[in-house]
Amino acid sequence: MIAPVGVASCWIDPIKTHLETGWLPDDAQEARKLSVRALRYSLIEGLLYKRSFVILYLKCLRPLEVEEALKEAHEGICGKHLGGRALAHKITRCQRHAPIVRQPPERLTSINTPIPFAMWGMDILGPFDVV
Template identity: 80%
Template sequence: MTSCWIDPIKTHLMTGWLPDDAQEVRQLSVRALRYSLIEGLMYKRSFVIPYLKCLRPLEAEEVLKESQEGICGQHLGGRALSHKITRLRFYMPTMFADANAYIKNVTDVREFTEYCNNNNIKLHFGWTSIGKQAGGSC
């Protein structure tokens, strides 16, 4: 596996390792307080939500793909997708930016937007004053 953001924090939590630079020592010590190791896996701690499993970049790509397109896919926007991943109890520090970048590159979204633009269809969504679907099926 290639080195990623998890490795220095996990090494510090497992062995107490610290980098040589004093500023990096302080940054790592402060960052490490937000994480826990449970059975060899790193989790982000929080007071409000349960522990979130920390993901490496390849794992994060798989979670993004499965959340958007897989069995639990809903074709969400970037912000909603990042919140969904949090509700699924996963964490990556660049979650919001990664979700937005992933959404921009999803083929079906690009094709749909391109189709609408080519046919002069305006994309806008709004609420009805009643709050129900036409026909009262809800």
């Protein structure tokens, strides 16, 4: 796995190499992680893009490119006329996020009675006076 000349290696390189040549690490566990992770990415004209549900493709940036993109978003043509919310939305597209855990923190337990509140009663109005 060789990084391009003059560019430090980062997380993009193994995924890009795998998509270009099918390369996998020697460690079986790391190879499986890389192949599963690479399924979320596409290589288009030599550039790595992450597939997204909301936006079609998100361009993967190296650390130096991220600094330049954030600088352009804050001080460049984008930062002068965008409001706070729109600028924040543009910047979050540049960030890399961890996957969302959709499992509950504890094991789910079932309720023993099918209608849990059927055994309880409430007297809201009190006793009625019979005349």
